[in-house]
Amino acid sequence: MSSTSKLLLVLILVSHSIYSSAQKKVAIIGGGMAGVSSAYYISQFDSTAKIILFEKEAKLGGNAQTVLVKNKAGELVNVDAGPQYFVEGPWDDYILFLEKTLGKNPYKSETLDASLLIQREKEQKPVLVSPLGMKLRGEKLVKLLKLKRFNKEAYDMYKHPEAWKGINIETWVNGLKFDESYKNEIIYPFLAASLGTTVLEIKTTSAVNIVKLFAFRKPKASNKFKVMTDGMGTLIQQVGEKISSNQVTIKCSSPVVKVMQSKDKWLVTYLNNGSEETELVDFVLFATHADQAAKIMRLEPNLNEIKEILKHLTYFEARIALHTDSNFVNNQKPAFLNIITNNSNQLVSSTMNLSMISERLDGIYKSWASQKAIEQLKNSGKLLHVTSFWHPLITTDFIAQLAILHQQVNQFPSIYLSGGWSEGLETQNSAVISGQHALEKYKVFIANGK
Ligand SMILES: Cc1cc2nc3c(=O)[nH]c(=O)nc-3n(C[C@H](O)[C@H](O)[C@H](O)COP(=O)(O)OP(=O)(O)OC[C@H]3O[C@@H](n4cnc5c(N)ncnc54)[C@H](O)[C@@H]3O)c2cc1C
Structure with a gap:
């Protein structure tokens, strides 16, 4: 090997090791609107991050479940069993998110006189x-x-x-x-x-x-109140297809069963066809409901105080x-x-x-x-x-507990709890806002070089 080739090889190896140590692995637990939007925002901000989104069900959507049923005329139509309506203005973050991920005119909607x-x-x-x-x-x-x-x-x-x-x-x-x-x-x-x-x-x-x-x-x-013709659940699945890439891996039918701290990283254990598998990651985002997050954290003593607060959310x-x-x-x-x-x-x-x-x-x-x-x-x-x-149940006590929860979570630079509920308001729009807040936390994590 010539000395020039040797130098080139050394340079490649050095740059690769710098790149690898800077490259972050992010686990997102939950494939509802909060998890999917978090995956999108983080991947847009940090193109080197490796993101793995775990969803326990066979498909993405979470609460947003679009069901195909027959109408009076016997035609198959999409109906949202869960979240269904939105209003322009208050749901603008949601609308903009769909435009960003799915392109121009990303959906057909219908209007109703409430x-x-x-x-x-x-x-x-x-x-x-x-x-x-x-x-x-x-x-x-x-x-x-x-x-x-x-x-x-x-x-x-x-x-x-x-x-x-x-x-x-x-x-x-x-x-x-x-x-x-x-x-x-x-x-x-x-x-x-x-x-x-x-x-x-x-x-x-x-x-x-x-x-x-x-x-x-x-x-x-x-x-006017509006509903999505194809269904809110269908739209989340379409977003999932769009954001899947070498950078973002989506694992459905993969419930996370525990998350344990391992030095300055997190060991995420999930089920794959019934067998336990693990991923060692730098940053964990819990995009499930609070009670599910508490279950996943149950074996990690460092998260005891967070679990205590989560128990108060009904x-x-x-x-x-x-x-x-x-x-x-x-x-x-x-x-x-x-x-x-x-x-x-x-x-x-x-x-x-x-x-x-x-x-x-x-x-x-x-x-x-x-x-x-x-x-x-x-x-x-x-x-x-x-x-x-x-x-x-977004009670006044729920809101008070959220403030304490956010303070506690802030003590951990590499975890975040997202989800519509974590904004004190449970809608598809607040879930998207929560995805934006997850990115803010991730930015602080990166800026601190943790
Ligand atoms: C009946 C009903 C009607 C609603 N109507 C509206 C409406 O008209 N408009 C509106 O904007 N909002 C509405 N909402 C609220 C809306 O559904 C929620 O705000 C939104 O779905 C929250 O999204 P999320 O991602 O935070 O949570 P979710 O959608 O609950 O997603 C959480 C995900 O985490 C997954 N998960 C849980 N545990 C694990 C685990 N261990 N491992 C991996 N994955 C896990 C779940 O399977 C789920 O997919 C309604 C809600 C309900 C229930």
Whole structure:
């Protein structure tokens, strides 16, 4: 070998070893919107990073589950069993993320006139029918005007959230100048049904976050709620295909079972066809729900304090059924959201009449349903699909715990806990924002040369 070739070889080896020591391995646990967006943002920032995304299920999406079912005409159509709607303005990070990853005009969407009906079980007449478009359709105009006033109050809170920090729904609603019957019959059932939880639970949740969740604001482009024609779940899978590369490896059907600290790295153990395999990585991102993250950390004593905080974050079960039974909706006065209450104003069911969004969804209903209702649907042959989701209950205590959690996690330069919930608001948009925050943490990690 000539001396020039030897020098070249030495230079290549030296540059390779510098490159290798600088190159970081990142494990992302969870393939919902938070995990997928984190993978994208980190890969864009650091083209040398090697990213492995682990998802326990067979496909990406997490809560965003798009299901193929038959409509009245017998055609197969996409329906989102989990997250479904978005609004331009409050969901702009989500929209921009899809544009960045999937290209121009990345999706087809459909628009709906959000319209609300609240009815007592076994009674013919609804308590309230909200306007559809500009037409007033309310049984009782006074109640309808009050609903508009309520919307204005919620919008005011949306604009001035700092004044309402730490206040729960019950305290906020108590302060509103409405009579008790209106609060109990209309406001509480409406807020609870929209989230898929109970009246009792909604009262303790953070008022500011609930108001943000419903996007009580004047959106930039339009006032309309929208749904994705192909489904929010389908879009996450498309993003996954786009970002898969030599740099980003996506491992589905690969649940992570533990993460242990190993000097200044992390040993990630996951299952591959039932056998345990490991990856030694520099940076770990937990993009699962908090309770799942706590399970994965359970054997690592250095993370005990984080686990303690995670235990305080509570979840509730939302059973969502797609079905063809129209008994839950009032077809005489069609509305998008049909809320049925009992005589004590507690929720009995909350059903979305999907044909109000789009004709292609005609004959398909989406209900937040009790186990009993699901059994009935099953027995009548009208059940299309059912999923149990675990949704964080964003109480004021939850928000307070999050602040402590972020402080604790900051003591570890090479881990981050992302996810819609970790922003104190659980939407596809907050999951994307969480992906951006994961990148911020990663940047600090790199800047400190850790
Ligand atoms: C019924 C329902 C309706 C909703 N409606 C809307 C809506 O209309 N609009 C909206 O914007 N948002 C809505 N949301 C909220 C939205 O679904 C969430 O904000 C969003 O899905 C959060 O994304 P994420 O990535 O944080 O979590 P997830 O989507 O929960 O993803 C977490 C992922 O981690 C994976 N995982 C867990 N444990 C492990 C492990 N050990 N190893 C590997 N992977 C693991 C899970 O399988 C999952 O894929 C709704 C939620 C529900 C439940």
